Each structure stands twice: as structure tokens, then as C-alpha cells.
Amino acid sequence: GQTNTKKIFTPRFEDYQKVYDQIAKLLEEHDEYDDGSYGPVLLRLAWHASGTYDKLTNTGGSNGATMRFAPEGDHGANAGLKAARDFLEPVKEAFPWITYSDLWILAGVCAIQEMQGPKIPYRAGRSDRDLSFCTPDGRLPDASKGSSHIRAIFGRMGFDDRAMVALSGAHALGRCHTDRSGYSGPWTFSPTTMTNDYFKLLVEEKWQYKKWNGPKQFEDVKTKTLMMLPTDMEIIKDKSFKQYTELYAKDNDAFFKDFSEAVVTLFELGVPFEQPEDQRYTFKSSFD
Ligand code: CCH
Structure with missing residues (x-):
């Protein structure tokens, strides 16, 4: 055979x-x-x-x-x-x-x-x-949009509010590049180390519109070196999102566990x- x-x-x-x-x-x-x-x-x-x-x-x-x-x-x-x-x-x-x-x-x-x-x-x-x-x-999500857009995009994948916020914590890492997205700058002071600093900064710092020729984005009032996208600000503005942002700002273990699962x-x-x-x-x- x-x-x-x-x-x-x-x-x-x-x-x-x-x-x-x-x-x-x-x-x-x-x-x-x-x-x-x-x-x-x-x-x-x-x-x-x-x-x-x-x-x-x-x-x-x-x-x-x-x-x-x-x-x-x-x-x-x-x-x-x-x-x-x-x-x-x-x-x-x-x-x-x-x-x-x-x-x-x-x-x-x-x-x-x-x-x-x-x-x-x-x-x-x-x-x-x-x-x-x-x-x-x-x-994929459009950074210039609001919470209903975030829910529509991540809901289409099957995620709930808690998972959406947990996943957003990835913005502790990396930066925006003007020649890629048009936005500029990092979210945290340690963009190559995974931390819950993204949530801490959203909760603890004051944010204002950046004055520049580029797309609408936010900068921290204190140092003007960090950034948030309009979608990032929704994570602290929206009532339901905010409860998880506050949880992860206080509890890194909870963030790591939920982030890993999501x-x-x-x-x-x-x-x-x-x-x-x-x-x-x-x-x-x-x-x-
Ligand atoms: Fe993000 N992200 N992201 N993101 N993202 C950008 C960069 C990174 C949005 C927009 C942008 C997630 C969710 C969202 C990373 C991981 C995740 C940039 C800058 C924009 C704009 C790109 C550039 O200019 O290079 C929006 C909008 C959402 C949701 O609403 C999720 C979820 C994850 C992963 C779990 C990482 C990491 C970066 C940094 C990339 C780099 O090159 O440094």
C-alpha cells in the first residue's frame, strides 16, 4: 500500500x-x-x-x-x-x-x-x-470620537464596559507619532514599562486642550509633556467607564488581572x- x-x-x-x-x-x-x-x-x-x-x-x-x-x-x-x-x-x-x-x-x-x-x-x-x-x-476605533463610538467598536467585538477600560490601559505604553496618527506624545512617563499610570494620571492630573495645529488632543497642565486622546478622556468622563478607571488607578493587581483576561x-x-x-x-x- x-x-x-x-x-x-x-x-x-x-x-x-x-x-x-x-x-x-x-x-x-x-x-x-x-x-x-x-x-x-x-x-x-x-x-x-x-x-x-x-x-x-x-x-x-x-x-x-x-x-x-x-x-x-x-x-x-x-x-x-x-x-x-x-x-x-x-x-x-x-x-x-x-x-x-x-x-x-x-x-x-x-x-x-x-x-x-x-x-x-x-x-x-x-x-x-x-x-x-x-x-x-x-x-478600528477613531481617537477623535466619544463614548458611544468606543462602545460600538468594542461591543462589535463582544466586550463590556469593564473590559473596554481595562484594554485602554495599554496606553500606559508607547506614544503617538505625528507621521502616523497625527497625534503627538506619550501617555505616561514610563512608556516602555507596563503600569497602571495611565489610570492614575487620568484621575490625578488636570488636563487641557493642547494648543497646536494638529488634531484635538489633551496635555497635562503641570508638565505639558504627556497626552490624552479624546477617546482616552471618555474613560474618565463617562460615568460607567469612570468607576473602572478609578478602580484600576487604585489597584494595579485588579488592572493586571482584568487586562490579561481581556x-x-x-x-x-x-x-x-x-x-x-x-x-x-x-x-x-x-x-x-
Ligand atoms: Fe491605542 N492608539 N487606541 N490601543 N495603542 C495609539 C497607540 C497605541 C486608540 C488610538 C491610538 C488600544 C485602544 C485604542 C496601543 C495599544 C492599544 C495611537 C497612536 C492612537 C491614535 C499611533 C501612532 O501615532 O503611532 C484608540 C482610539 C483606542 C480605543 O478607543 C488598545 C485596546 C490597545 C491594546 C490593547 C499601543 C501599545 C500604542 C503605542 C504604539 C507605539 O508605537 O508606541
């Missing part, structure tokens, strides 16, 4: 840990980028790959890595994310068995953990899909996994 002699490599936890370690090593080596880390932009890549999900049609999400293609890569919201995709190219070459879809999310997990955030349990099993799976423009959900939206939920991988960080 016929024998299938083709060897199929089935990656296991140890193999994904090796990919994690390689990304962590590159993060440490490339400290010349931005505020000293590619971590924030890697997290943004994983979020924008996932945040296109629509629960009604079960389209979009991290399964597919369709941002590799125009038109999705050229959507305004994705400006600048090529830096993150290019950063990961040598990792894809070193581990050709991993899909781009799994790699981008693993990089988001690695970025959070290496920037001293909570553990983010991970499942593999995403497959890369062609450009016919690109999502239409407009599925990010795991975000990263898995629309993915038909074989790996069971109770067998997710938890990666060792470089400093564990």
Missing part, C-alpha cells in the same frame, strides 16, 4: 517558547527604536490584527494576518505598523513553521510580558489567509482553535 513518508513537524510548547525567547532577545538588542523598545508597536500590531473582529459575521480578527496586504495594511489606523512587521521578519525566517498570524500575537504576548506586564496565556493555531479576507476600513479574549477572537482553553501556554519571561 501507500505510505505517507512526509514528516509533519508538530510544534509544542518548547518550540513556541523558543520563538518567544528570540523576540525577547531582539527587543533587548534593538533599544535604539523610539523610547528604547519595539514593545509598544509590537503590542499595537497584535491589537490591530485582532481588533477588526465582528462577532455578527464572524469576520476579521487575528486569524489570517491580512494586514500583510493592501488594502488593509494601508488603512489609516495601521500607519506605522510596518515597523513592527519588519521587526518580526527575521523571526519568521528563523522559525518558518510558525504562521504570521500566530507570530504577531505571540509577539504581542512577549511585548507585554517583557515590559513587565501580566502573564498572557497563549494558544496557537491561527492560519494565514489571502487578501480576500482583508476587512473593510473603519473597524487581552487573551481579544487575541483569540474568531480563531478556530484545536488547542483547548484549559491548555494555554504561559511563557517564561526573560527575567523570570
Whole structure:
């Protein structure tokens, strides 16, 4: 009879840990980028790959890595994310068995953990899909809008108010770039370390409109070096959002726990996994 002699490599936890370690090593080596880390932009890549999900049609999400293609890569919201995709190219070459879809999310997990955030349990099993799976423009949030827009966008993915606020805490990390979004500046004084400072600053500082030629954004009255987007200010203005902002400002453990749970959900939206939920991988960080 016929024998299938083709060897199929089935990656296991140890193999994904090796990919994690390689990304962590590159993060440490490339400290010349931005505020000293590619971590924030890697997290943004994983979020924008996932945040296109629509629960009604079960389209979009991290399964597919369709941002590799125009038109999705050229959507305004994705400006600048090529830096993150290019950063990961040598990792894809070193581990050709991993899909781009799994790699981008693993990089988001690695970025959070290496920037001293909570553990983010991970499942593999995403497959890369062609450009016919690109999502239409407009599925990611518009920073100039208000709370009803935030609820419409994140509600479409299936999130409630508490998870929306928890996820927003990612803005402890990174910055806005005038040549990407048009906005300018970081949210916190430590944009490469995951903290609950975003919530603390929203609660404790006074914010005013920044006087400049760019889009409407806020600056802290005291130092004028930090920023908030109009959508960020909704997290403290809206009554229901505000209760969670105040909770996370006081309780970093509550923030880390809720953030981790919400990010795991975000990263898995629309993915038909074989790996069971109770067998997710938890990666060792470089400093564990
Ligand atoms: Fe965000 N984000 N984000 N964001 N974001 C920007 C940058 C980062 C919005 C708008 C912007 C999430 C939610 C929202 C990150 C993670 C998350 C920028 C600046 C804008 C604008 C881009 C630039 O100029 O480079 C809006 C609006 C929302 C919701 O309403 C969520 C959710 C996450 C992750 C869980 C990270 C990280 C950055 C920093 C990127 C960098 O390059 O430093």
C-alpha cells in the first residue's frame, strides 16, 4: 500500500517558547527604536490584527494576518505598523513553521510580558489567509470620537464596559507619532514599562486642550509633556467607564488581572482553535 513518508513537524510548547525567547532577545538588542523598545508597536500590531473582529459575521480578527496586504495594511489606523512587521521578519525566517498570524500575537504576548506586564496565556493555531479576507476600513476605533463610538467598536467585538477600560490601559505604553496618527506624545512617563499610570494620571492630573495645529488632543497642565486622546478622556468622563478607571488607578493587581483576561479574549477572537482553553501556554519571561 501507500505510505505517507512526509514528516509533519508538530510544534509544542518548547518550540513556541523558543520563538518567544528570540523576540525577547531582539527587543533587548534593538533599544535604539523610539523610547528604547519595539514593545509598544509590537503590542499595537497584535491589537490591530485582532481588533477588526465582528462577532455578527464572524469576520476579521487575528486569524489570517491580512494586514500583510493592501488594502488593509494601508488603512489609516495601521500607519506605522510596518515597523513592527519588519521587526518580526527575521523571526519568521528563523522559525518558518510558525504562521504570521500566530507570530504577531505571540509577539504581542512577549511585548507585554517583557515590559513587565501580566502573564498572557497563549494558544496557537491561527492560519494565514489571502487578501480576500482583508476587512473593510473603519473597524478600528477613531481617537477623535466619544463614548458611544468606543462602545460600538468594542461591543462589535463582544466586550463590556469593564473590559473596554481595562484594554485602554495599554496606553500606559508607547506614544503617538505625528507621521502616523497625527497625534503627538506619550501617555505616561514610563512608556516602555507596563503600569497602571495611565489610570492614575487620568484621575490625578488636570488636563487641557493642547494648543497646536494638529488634531484635538489633551496635555497635562503641570508638565505639558504627556497626552490624552479624546477617546482616552471618555474613560474618565463617562460615568460607567469612570468607576473602572478609578478602580484600576487604585489597584494595579485588579488592572493586571482584568487586562490579561481581556487581552487573551481579544487575541483569540474568531480563531478556530484545536488547542483547548484549559491548555494555554504561559511563557517564561526573560527575567523570570
Ligand atoms: Fe491605542 N492608539 N487606541 N490601543 N495603542 C495609539 C497607540 C497605541 C486608540 C488610538 C491610538 C488600544 C485602544 C485604542 C496601543 C495599544 C492599544 C495611537 C497612536 C492612537 C491614535 C499611533 C501612532 O501615532 O503611532 C484608540 C482610539 C483606542 C480605543 O478607543 C488598545 C485596546 C490597545 C491594546 C490593547 C499601543 C501599545 C500604542 C503605542 C504604539 C507605539 O508605537 O508606541
